[in-house]
Amino acid sequence: MSDTNSLILAFTMKKTYKIFLCLAPLLVGASPVKAQVVWKTTIKKTGDSYKFLNNAGFDPARNKIGNTDKQVLEVTCEGLNCDKLTAQLKGSAPAGGGSPMVVQLAPASGATGATARFELSGATIDPMPARQATLLFFDNGTPTDAKASVEINVAPPETGGADCDVAAGDPATDAEKVAFAKALYDDANNTATFIVSHTGNVLYRPGDVIDEDDKIVIVVRGPRTELDKLLVQRKSAFRDVGVYRVVGEGTNTDAFIRKAAKVSDCGLARVELADFAPGRGQVQLSRLGTNGVSTPLSDFDFGVHPLYQGALSFGPVCSWLTDRSFGTVAKGADNVITVTEQAPQLHYVFSYTHYIWGRRDVEKRRTGVPLYQRLYPTFGLSVENTLKNAYVGATYDVFGSLFYLTAGCHVGRVTVVDPSSGLGIGSVLPAGVSTVxxxxxxxxxxxVGVSLDLRAAAKLFAALGSGAASGAASR
Known part of the structure; x- marks a missing residue:
């Protein structure tokens, strides 16, 4: 290897190391499971008016709280003190009469004058299936015009028969709950299982790992007398929209039946749904009345990841193919052909990698994958001189479709000394000939090269750009 090639390769490896260091925070921060839902908003006071700004996950027009949900609302205050800010969740009056639901929300510990956190948990809200409530804010006890709509979807507790919510095999500790949630997703068979009560409470759900080719299995626990009255209705954008009747199979299993209840009182019903469109999947449980009219009990939703057939990436490659310019150098009375300029061997390339082993959910971390299933064919084009350079090779997936190692063949249009002239580098230019x-x-x-998934590359460049801007501002 020439000294020039050695220097270029060393430069490329140095660049690769820097890219890895920049990418590391993205990799460390990645997690397939979401512990809680966080809403963020800014309340700005101008005169006597209060407005929501910079909302993230928080929609003043529509939010949703379910049985197993634990929302955290992070508020940044402008023009008012957050430590004086309180909130109230107020629902409409129950259909059968009575007082409307009112839940007072005080800021969680650690509130400052600039920020405050409020926890909205389905466990602390009275039963209110699929009804609207209003989130109100108070500035030092004074009502403000900062209001948000919230859909409360908390099903009532079990009634009529045995309490079947708790089973003998249910997890008790936090570690057992994590393991139990993982067991509810069968990656090999593309199956995700939800365990719900006959009133619609989601008792256990898998993590945020569901993608569009997964089969959703809903296991309903409840008194046998109630199971044959239930319907499972698709509410979100599925490929085959329809209503599915839950068949009360009455299957007894120690993993699902409560110890304290009579086994004959509790049973299981099971329904399978498939072909969920990417985005949000939503399922509703309803009770079928004697008149044939169904009454909604509760609903729950979950994320559905899209599957991809390939990935676009961007990064540097080091090539052994060189493009040159030629001239002459005087050697005595002769003009000798020499290389006057050699194009750099470091190129920046946009690449397409095809997932030949099947479509992939890039949000899901893969474990136990054979080495050969991390290799994919790839094709790339240079950012500069796009139509003169092509790259065909193989890509190795290092960090779950974020970071790739690539090697292969660089095909390009290059300038050479015309072989038909009988000349070459070091040849004496014939008398009377002025150009090579x-x-x-x-x-x-x-x-060989490295590349980043375009999503990660965009985040990286944005972070580097903001860092440079802040550095310039500080000088």
């Missing part, structure tokens, strides 16, 4: 005879031809050689 050249021509352009297609050649190929090896290349």
């Amino acid at each position: 005879p050249t021509r352009t031809e297609t050649q190929s050689d090896w290349y």
